[in-house]
Amino acid sequence: MDLALLPTLLLAAVDGAHAASDGHAAHAAGYADVGTLQFAKANVDAGYSWLKWMLLAPLASVVLCGAFALLKVKGRWPAVFTVGSFVLAAALAVQLYLQWSPTLFSTHAPLAVPLGDWIDLRWGTGPFQSLVAGFGLYIDGITMLWMLFVTVLATLIALYASEYMESDVKAGYARFFFAVSLFVASMLILVMSDNLIGLYLGWEGVGLCSYMLIGYYATQPGAVAANKKAFVMNRIGDLGLALAVFLIWTNYGTVEYDGLFQAIAASDAGTVQGSWGKAAIPFLLLLAVCGKSAQGPLFTWLPDAMWGPTPVSALIHAATMVTAGIYLLARMAPFYTAQAIGAEWAETALLTVGWIGCATAFIGATIACGQFDYKRVFAYSTISSLGYMVMGLGVGTAFGGVYYVFTHAWFKALLFLTAGAVMHGMAGQVDFRKLGGLLKVPGFRLTMLCMLLGCAYLATMPFSAAALSKDIILYQALTSPVEQVRWMGWLGLATAGITAYYAFRVWFRLALGPVRMEPGPDQHGHDDHGHDAHGHHAHAHDSHGHAGHGFHPHAPGVRISLVLAVIAVGSVLAGLPSYLEGKLGFNWVQRFVSNSSAWIRDTAGPEHAEILGRDAHGALFVLATGVVVVGVALAFVLHAANPALGDRLRTRMLATPGLKWLATGSEHGWWVDQIYAGTIGMASWIVAQLLYVTDRVVMDGIVVTAVGRVPGFVARIFQPLYTGSVQGYALTMAGGIGLILVWVVWIWLSGGAS
Amino acid sequence: MNTALALLADAPVSPAMPASIQVTLVLALLLFAIGLVGFLTRRNMILMFLCTELMFQAAALAFVAFGRMWMDLSGQLFVIFILTVAAAEAALALGLVVLLYRRKETLSNDAWAELKE
Numbered sequence: 001m002d003l004a005l006l007p008t009l010l011l012a013a014v015d016g017a018h019a020a021s022d023g024h025a026a027h028a029a030g031y032a033d034v035g036t037l038q039f040a041k042a043n044v045d046a047g048y049s050w051l052k053w054m055l056l057a058p059l060a061s062v063v064l065c066g067a068f069a070l071l072k073v074k075g076r077w078p079a080v081f082t083v084g085s086f087v088l089a090a091a092l093a094v095q096l097y098l099q100w101s102p103t104l105f106s107t108h109a110p111l112a113v114p115l116g117d118w119i120d121l122r123w124g125t126g127p128f129q130s131l132v133a134g135f136g137l138y139i140d141g142i143t144m145l146w147m148l149f150v151t152v153l154a155t156l157i158a159l160y161a162s163e164y165m166e167s168d169v170k171a172g173y174a175r176f177f178f179a180v181s182l183f184v185a186s187m188l189i190l191v192m193s194d195n196l197i198g199l200y201l202g203w204e205g206v207g208l209c210s211y212m213l214i215g216y217y218a219t220q221p222g223a224v225a226a227n228k229k230a231f232v233m234n235r236i237g238d239l240g241l242a243l244a245v246f247l248i249w250t251n252y253g254t255v256e257y258d259g260l261f262q263a264i265a266a267s268d269a270g271t272v273q274g275s276w277g278k279a280a281i282p283f284l285l286l287l288a289v290c291g292k293s294a295q296g297p298l299f300t301w302l303p304d305a306m307w308g309p310t311p312v313s314a315l316i317h318a319a320t321m322v323t324a325g326i327y328l329l330a331r332m333a334p335f336y337t338a339q340a341i342g343a344e345w346a347e348t349a350l351l352t353v354g355w356i357g358c359a360t361a362f363i364g365a366t367i368a369c370g371q372f373d374y375k376r377v378f379a380y381s382t383i384s385s386l387g388y389m390v391m392g393l394g395v396g397t398a399f400g401g402v403y404y405v406f407t408h409a410w411f412k413a414l415l416f417l418t419a420g421a422v423m424h425g426m427a428g429q430v431d432f433r434k435l436g437g438l439l440k441v442p443g444f445r446l447t448m449l450c451m452l453l454g455c456a457y458l459a460t461m462p463f464s465a466a467a468l469s470k471d472i473i474l475y476q477a478l479t480s481p482v483e484q485v486r487w488m489g490w491l492g493l494a495t496a497g498i499t500a501y502y503a504f505r506v507w508f509r510l511a512l513g514p515v516r517m518e519p520g521p522d523q524h525g526h527d528d529h530g531h532d533a534h535g536h537h538a539h540a541h542d543s544h545g546h547a548g549h550g551f552h553p554h555a556p557g558v559r560i561s562l563v564l565a566v567i568a569v570g571s572v573l574a575g576l577p578s579y580l581e582g583k584l585g586f587n588w589v590q591r592f593v594s595n596s597s598a599w600i601r602d603t604a605g606p607e608h609a610e611i612l613g614r615d616a617h618g619a620l621f622v623l624a625t626g627v628v629v630v631g632v633a634l635a636f637v638l639h640a641a642n643p644a645l646g647d648r649l650r651t652r653m654l655a656t657p658g659l660k661w662l663a664t665g666s667e668h669g670w671w672v673d674q675i676y677a678g679t680i681g682m683a684s685w686i687v688a689q690l691l692y693v694t695d696r697v698v699m700d701g702i703v704v705t706a707v708g709r710v711p712g713f714v715a716r717i718f719q720p721l722y723t724g725s726v727q728g729y730a731l732t733m734a735g736g737i738g739l740i741l742v743w744v745v746w747i748w749l750s751g752g753a754s
Numbered sequence: 755m756n757t758a759l760a761l762l763a764d765a766p767v768s769p770a771m772p773a774s775i776q777v778t779l780v781l782a783l784l785l786f787a788i789g790l791v792g793f794l795t796r797r798n799m800i801l802m803f804l805c806t807e808l809m810f811q812a813a814a815l816a817f818v819a820f821g822r823m824w825m826d827l828s829g830q831l832f833v834i835f836i837l838t839v840a841a842a843e844a845a846l847a848l849g850l851v852v853l854l855y856r857r858k859e860t861l862s863n864d865a866w867a868e869l870k871e
Contacts, residue, residue, distance in 0.1 A: 724867030726802070727794050734790055 037339055039261040039597060042112035042138060042194075051096060051137055052115050054089045054147070055192070058185035061085035065181055068174035076169060078177035079162035086158050086184060090151035097144060110140035110596070112194055112258060119197065128253040138194030138257050141592035141599075142330050142402060146191040149409050150320055152570075154184045156563045160417055161311035163559040164424055176216060180315065183209035187320045191327055196245045196255040199328070203241060203292065206321045207234045213316070214308040226304035233301040237291015241328075244284035248335075251278050257331070261597055264334045278341045282349035285332050286356065293325025293386045296356040299364065300672050303379040310420025313375065314413045317382045323405050326386070329353065329393045330402055330598035337600055351484055354394025354477075358488040358495075361387030363670065365498040370666025373430045374506050375423070378415050380669075381458055384499060385412065391492060392473035395485045398598035400472030403577070403589045407465040410571040411457035417564055418451035421556040422510065429520030432506060437515035443555020448511045450564045455507040457571055459500035459632060462625045465575030469589075470496065471624055479609035479616050493627055500631025508640035519551040778819035786812035797862045799851050803844075810840050 065078040100111065115135040122130040139147075158180060165176055186205025193199050215227030249255050252263050289295060294302035302322070306313055316322065336353070338346050364384030371377045385408050392401030422435070425444065429435060439448045460467040474496075477489030556564070577588035593599055609616035611623070638646030653663040665671065789808030796802050814833045821829020851861070858865040 722870040724870030726863050727797075731794055734794070 037265040037334065037337060037600060039265045039334070040109040041262060042258040043109040044112045044114065046114060048096070048111060048113045048137075048139075049115060051092065051113055051139075051192075054092045054151070055185060055188055057085035057088040057092075058082075058181045058188065061181040062178060062185060065174050065178035069172075069178050073174065074170055076162070076173070078174040079158070079165075082177040082181050083155060083158045083162060085181060086151060086155040089184070089188065090148075090155050093144075093147040093151045096139070097148060100139075100144070110138055110143075110258075113137040113139070128250075130253075131249065131255070133195040133197040133255055135198070136194040137192045139192065140597065141595035142327065143191050143596070145402065145406060145589065145592040146323070146327055147188065149406060150184065150187055150191070153409055153413055153567075154180075154187075154315065154320065156567055157311050157315045157413065157417070160314075160420075160560055160563040161309070163557055164311050164420060165309060172216060176213070176309070179209050179212040179216070180312070183213065183315065183320065187324065190324055194257055196248060196257075199331075200241060200245060203288075203324060203328075204238065206324060207231065207238065207292070210234070210305065210308075210316055210321055213312040214305045216308055216312065220307070223307040226301075226307040230301040230305050233298050234291045236298060237288045237325075240284040240287025240291070244281050244288065247277050247281050247284065251275070251281070257597065261334055264337070264340045267339045279345040279349075282332075282335050282341065282346070283352065285328060285335065286349070286353055289325035289329055289353075289390065290356065291325075292328070293322050293390065294383050295325070295360045295386060295390055299360060299383045300669070300676065302383055303376050303669065306373075306375045306379050310375070310416060310423055313379070314416035314420070317379065317412060317416060322382065322386055323389075323409065326389045326393070326401060326405050329390065330398050330593070330596070333393070333398055333598045333600045350394055350396065351482075352394070354391050354485060354488050357387045357390030357392070357394050358491050359387070360384070361391060361495045362491055362498075363387075365495045365502065367666055367669045368502040369498060369505070370663060370668075372433055372667075374432045374510060375416075375419050375430050377502060377506050378412070378419055381415075381499065381503065382412060384495065385458075388470060388473055388492065388495075391477070391488055393598075395473065395477040395480060395488060397472055397476035398600070399587075399590050399593045400469065400476055402593050402598065403469035403472060403587075404466070406589055407457070407469045407571070407574040410567060410574045411454045411466060414450055414564065414567045414571050415454035415458060417560070417567065418447050418454060421447045421560050421564065422451075423520070424560075425553040425555060426517060427519040427521070427551065427553075429518060432509045434518035435510055435516055436513040437511070438517075439511040440515055441517070441553065441555075444553075446561055446564060447556055448507075450568045452507055452511065453568050453571060455503040458503040459628055460496055460624065461628065462621070463575075465571065465573075465578070467624065467628075468575055468578040471620060474624065475609075475616060475620050478611050478620060493623055496624060497627030497631040500628040501635045504632050504635035505639050508635055509643070512640050513643060517551065517553055519553075775819050775823050778822075779816060782812045782815040782819065784812075785809075785815065797864055799854065799861050799863050800848075802863065803847050803851065807840065807844070810836060 061081040061084070064081045067073075068075075068078050113136060115137065118135050119131060119133040121132070124130070158177070161176070161180065165173055168176065183206060186202045186209060188202070190199055190202025190206060193202060211227045211231040214230050215223050217223045245255060248260065252260055254260060254263070290298045302317070305316060308316070334340055336346055336350050340346065341349070361384045364380045364382075364387055368377045368380035368384065371380060385404070389401045389404050389408070392398070392404060422438065422444070423430060425447075426435060438444045457464050457466040460470050474489055474492055477485050477492060480486055480489070577590070581587045611619040638649065650663060653659045668674070786809050789805045789812060792805035792808065793802050796805065814836045817829040817832045817836070819829075821827065821832075854866065855861055
């Protein structure tokens with residue numbers, strides 16, 4: 001795989017060297033200096049206050065599901081509440097879009113809807129003498145886009161979950177939908193709030209809900225460890241966000257978007273006073289993104305999050321939580337400009353974003369190649385895709401990044417939901433070595449075809465929505481005047497090839513070949529529902545006699561199939577903005593992005609750009625298609641045409657000392673977990689042990705025991721006075737009174753008390 | 755001059771009545787001393803209890819005497835209180851003595867010296 005790309009990479013090196021000699025010095029300074037920034041002042045319109053129902057509907061569902069969970073009422077009502085409230089939220093989002101779309105495409109003003117007071121501290125009238133953060137909505141292009149796809153996908157996923165979680169109706173059904181409702185409510189607060197503190201509220205809300213949902217199967221130690229890990233990893237990012245909000249307030253005196261963007265737009269790039277406080281903001285925001293969107297050093301929580309029920313994986317990894325980081329980057333894009341923090345720091349910040357995204361995309365893809373758990377492959381592919389999005393924002397195309405968020409949300413939801421359908425039917429079997437030929441199994445055909453579509457999109461098949469959006473990122477990177485950014489582009493191209501390989505590796509192994517169905521560990525409920533499938537599957541068992549004799553896989557039911565079909569259609573239609581671009585004269589998603597705070601620079605790349613000396617568009621198409629074809633072909637040879645060859649290759653790799661690390665490293669995620677455990681984990685363990693010993697010796701041993709012995713010591717001195725004789729005590733008392741009397745009389749007689 | 759006190763007094767009184775108050779106070783002192791000595795020398799819990807009552811009444815007598823001296827009803831009011839509380843306390847204390855006797859089959863308070871620890 002990598003060998004095939006070597007020539008292109010070498011060419012890239014030559015190309016980069018050329019550019020460095022002629023254009024680097026001239027362009028590098030302008031990379032973050034994006035010229036005049038203009039953000040329209042928000043248009044305050046309280047007439048849109050009906051939008052609050054978008055938040056209140058899921059919250060009402062939270063209350064109802066919570067009541068059901070607390071009162072231990074069994075039944076399917078929680079799913080009805082959840083799906084119903086999501087449908088309402090989605091309908092309102094669409095309604096807003098329809099009402100607003102004429103102005104969305106003509107004016108650039110965001111919509112601000114005040115809903116109520118929240119934090120209102122004033123200790124003066126000047127700047128930096130107030131902290132105001134109300135309950136209010138700030139809706140511009142990216143908010144609108146997020147509102148649309150979050151609510152629509154959440155509705156579909158909740159509908160899917162209502163069937164998927166059927167076997168839990170007697171257990172955690174209400175608890176599950178409680179968390180899902182709260183999750184979506186938090187996500188909507190995150191994207192719709194008009195200030196950073198509201199965003200932080202939603203940010204923490206989705207973190208909490210992911211914790212609850214990943215650990216849904218709380219009786220399994222693995223699930224508990226996974227949710228703890230996700231929570232702790234996210235806390236590191238949350239710390240970055242909190243510090244960024246503090247610094248934003250100390251530097252700009254407000255946390256409301258409108259005021260912030262106006263302040264940045266008003267400042268002059270030439271005279272801006274860069275300070276460490278301002279320069280730290282974009283890096284702290286990036287740390288927050290790393291936590292929430294599973295980037296860079298903090299990505300290891302996401303694969304473990306697979307412990308949650310599969311609809312949760314789809315909800316967390318496709319539509320909502322992980323895209324919150326991308327949203328934050330897009331929303332806070334003005335902070336990555338020369339106006340905000342000075343040209344040099346802004347460039348460093350942007351390049352850091354780009355490199356983190358690029359490296360994460362590459363590392364995620366290489367790990368995905370070595371996984372045998374198909375759900376984990378999709379988890380690592382999510383990390384990789386998120387890396388692409390972050391890279392898109394880093395290389396300067398917010399449009400590409402956001403467009404890929406949009407297309408990815410659909411096909412990744414599709415992949416997770418098909419994976420869930422397979423898991424659901426195969427009693428929780430997640431190892432694709434124990435499954436095979438599912439395309440031939442009746443009832444699973446639709447699922448496997450949907451998965452094929454998802455894999456093709458993940459592999460960025462030419463002309464697919466995914467390819468159209470991803471190519472914008474690659475185009476921007478490869479035609480950039482900055483050499484480093486072009487390197488990111490080449491690495492991104494290599495990643496695309498690897499992605500094509502691992503996506504089809506999963507699908508070929510699962511769908512083709514002889515039928516193999518070893519059931520997984522949980523046999524739950526396959527007797528309850530699925531009788532209709534028994535007759536169809538009998539022959540499969542008889543003819544193969546595999547280990548799971550007597551196991552009846554049950555095919556997905558109506559709701560799961562319906563949702564799969566709808567999301568599959570949605571995945572294809574997600575490419576419409578590009579397909580219709582020629583006809584409409586504009587790209588639908590680009591309109592959203594260009595009417596938002598993410599739009600900090602002019603459109604994608606210079607005119608008449610060249611890649612490797614050819615026209616950039618044509619060259620990129622050939623290159624991108626080339627790596628995808630190579631990747632898919634390699635997967636076909638090793639996993640479909642001749643799976644034995646693939647297995648032999650792996651065995652030989654494991655046997656060859658020089659290559660063993662490649663296979664095992666990929667399988668174990670490059671030992672990142674182990675490295676963390678060995679460094680940070682070990683260091684904290686040592687500190688903990690030191691503190692434990694200190695506590696035992698100094699605190700317990702010296703301080704507490706010493707103080708505790710003082711009363712006992714004093715008591716031993718005076719103890720002999722306690723004879724046990726009442727008369728003795730009485731005599732002491734009477735004697736004492738006598739002495740006091742004598743003293744008083746003596747003072748009296750000597751005239752002291754006159 | 756208080757009308758109530760005037761009714762109480764059988765003759766017109768003057769604030770200073772040195773002879774009668776001294777006599778009364780000496781009587782109260784004697785009563786108190788007897789009670790104290792009795793309390794310190796006796797080992798029988800009932801007798802000790804009676805001695806405390808004696809000291810009580812000495813104090814009550816002093817109250818009455820001083821009330822008379824200052825022509826103030828407060829002294830007599832206090833006596834009423836002392837009598838009431840003493841009645842309640844007597845019931846409690848005698849009950850305790852009975853319980854203690856049942857435990858040790860003796861009224862001597864030396865039997866309870868082990869409580870010193």
